[in-house]
Structure formats: structure tokens, C-alpha cells
Amino acid sequence: MYDSNPTPPPVPPTLPPGQGPNSSSGSRPLGDDPNDRETINGPIAAIESILRHPRRVLYQLRQPGAGHVIVALFLIAIVCSLIYGFVVGTFSMGTQLWAAPVKIAAGLVVSAVICLPSLYIFSCLSGTQARLIEVIGMIAGLLALMTVLLIGFAPVAWVFSQSTESLAAMGALHLTFWCIATYFGIRFLSEGFAHLSGKPAGLRVWVTIFLLVMVQMSTALRPIVGKADTLLPVEKKFFLKHWFEQLDKA
């Protein structure tokens, strides 16, 4: 599965124009800008980089020793999802104060692990030069960016958690925040693949699968926002059925 050459190619492939959040540098090869080559030391620098200089993260993922960047990104994702989960738990309080953070963090990581092999296969089938470590790094970046953005939404979510008793309304609000955060995460992933000789043909399919896995994970780990007698559900349910049932109760 691994590329036989552990070091990245000396000259990264060029990026098609108009890709990525920073259009000014979007068409330039990774590493062309001195900003791209700055090292990322620790989680704080990784947060700064993934928000302001996503190209720096993508460049570092292609360098030897990208492991520490990936670890930092995963740490960010876990810590931020735990914090956001705590805010989610404040709606129901009690057990949910620790259960919601654990479920959200675990659900995100497990969803990523489940979807990782298919992303790697899609990227190989479409002829991109991505190594497995880069694909792992891009998924870690996706999760980190998503969860960092969720932290930005946390004050708003907390205010509403304290104001409403409507489970459906809170569920819809968290889902909206999750959709926005996921949009930016997917955009980061998409930009990452654009630097690897073009996006995999199946990237859209994979994104759809990833989204479905995450929403189904939220149903499989329910309750996350509300309360229940058991920590995990006793009945298996498809997420759409679960959502419609919640809307009917509202």
C-alpha cells in the first residue's frame, strides 16, 4: 500500500488555478512561497496554520517527519471535539456532560478511520501520487479544521443550550454548525488533493460516504444532545428515521 519512495518528490506538482481558500497563492506549487516552508511546531502553530496557511500544512505533510504534524492535528481534533462536546452536553447536563464529549470525539475519529481506506483507494485509482501518510494527514487536517471551527461556534451553541428546551431545535442548530464546519474541512481536503496531480475522480463520492457515516455515527451513538435511560441505544435505527421521529416529538 505504501509508496516505495518514502521521501516526497523534490518538486511538488503544480496546483490548477483557482483552487483553495487563498486564491493569491492557490496556483503556485507547494513550497514555492517561503510561508509554506515554515515549520509547524506544536498544536497552536498547527491551528494557526490550518486556518491561515493551509498550504503550509499540506507542504509539511509531504515532508519527512510529517508524523508530528499529523499527531498535532489529531490532538487538536480530539481536544476541540471534547470541548465542543462539553458544550453540547450542557443542554441536558448530568451524565451528558462527559458522555457527549466522549461520543463526539470517538465518533469523529472512528468515522475517519472507517473512511480512510476508501479515500486512499479512490486516490490511487484516480492516479494521484498521494502516499497513505499524506492521506492520513489530510483527514487529520479535515478533522482539525472542522473541530476548531466548532469551537468558534461553541459560545453561540452554549447560549442557545441554556435558552431552549427544544431538543429538535438544538439538534438542528448543532447540525447546521457541523455542516458549516464540515464544508470548510472538505474544502481543505479537496485543496490537498488538488496539489496531488488533480482531485481523485471519486472524491465527491467519498465525501458523500464520509458525511453519511458521520451522521449515522451520531445516530448510532445517541443520545448526544438529549437524554436516555441507557448510555448507548438499544435499538438500531437509520439516521433519517431517527430525525423524523425527533421532529414528530417536537
Added chain:
Amino acid sequence: MRATGLSFSAEVPGLLRGSVVEGRAAIESFDARRWWFYVAIILGGAGLFGAAVGSWRDPLQALYTALKLPLIILLTSLGNGLLNAMLAPLLGINLNLRQSLLAVLMSFTIAAVILGAFSPLLYFLIWNTPALATGASTNTGAHSLVLLCETAIIAFAGIAANVRLLQLLHELAGSASAARKVLFAWLAGNLLLGSQLAWIMRPFVGSPGLPVQFLRANPFEGSFYEAIFRAFKHLFFP
């Protein structure tokens, strides 16, 4: 904008005129006094407008609303500060937390100046309107007029402030598209949080049937959007 020249007469006209060069200089340099200056203007301008709004019900309500209106503005800016700072670079403008917060504060400062400037007019209008507490049915038209004027002033202040913010963002981004995206994202976030904070901090005008209070007995009960949803449901599906 020089750090030594912070005065109302020197700063505010520039803000209102939307001098993007001065705005950019203010965003790119750090001057703690400028922050306090903007906060003071928000407290003063929005406070005066709040006092005029609350004066319709009772002098004590005027004091409460004068305190609450600026508080909502400042809490909205702070509550969304982190989110706004994250969204700006993602949407194409490389602003940090301090810069994005200052840009939002600048915009609210412009709105507060406009609100403050219109507050004597509003107060005069309310002074000429039958007291809210009388509750006579013949006063309904006058009350509607006052509410309409308040809404129009707030809308005007909001639009003017956001036009100026858009110009500043355009200058910072160098791209109209990125400026529009960032402005829209900031507006959406501020609207979401600001409206809920306003709901929590109700009342502002004060209902004649209820006592004058800083906050209602159940400030965290329900949300602004649930109230809108219920009103909509009541109106169309009675």
C-alpha cells in the same frame, strides 16, 4: 490614524465617511486606547438610543435599556470574536483575532454613533406620544409609529455600518468577492447570537402590563427563533 490623535472629532468623521486608508491603518496597528475609545462610543451611542427606547415605558426602564443595548453589542462582538477570526482567513481575508474583532467593533461603533445621533429625535417623538402605560386603544397608531421609527433607525444604522465595513474589508482583502463572503458570514453569526442575546435581555421597550425589570424572571426560557416560529405558526395556522 495616529495614536496620539484619538478624539471624537478626529476619529468619528473618518469612521462615518468610511476612510479605508485610516481604517486599514487602525486595523494593522495596535493601540489599546482605540479599543477603549470604540467601547466608550458604543456605550454612549447605543446607551443614549436605549434610554430613548426605554423612556416610553418608565425612567427606570430607560436606564435598564441604556445599559442593556450596548451590552448586547459588546457581548455579540466578543461571543463571535473567535468564530469571526476563523472565518475571515478561510473566506479569503487574512485577519487575526484582534484585527477581526477591531473591524467588527469599528462597524458597531459607526452604528452606535448613528443611533446616538438619532436618539434625541426618537426621544422627542416618544415625548410627544401618549404614554405606553395608558394602554388606550386610540394610541395604537402612535405606538406603531414609534416602533416603526425605532426599527427604521436601527435598520439605517445597521446598513450604514455594514456598508462601511464592506468597504474596509474590500480594502483589506483586495477582492470584492472575499469581502462580501466575510461580511455575509460575520453578519449571519452576529445576527444569530445577537438576536438570542437580545431575547435573553428582554425587555427593552417594556410592556405596560408587566413590571419594570432589568431582566424578565425567566430570561433563559425559550429562544428568539422559537418565538418567531410560534408567531408564524399562530399567524398562518391558528
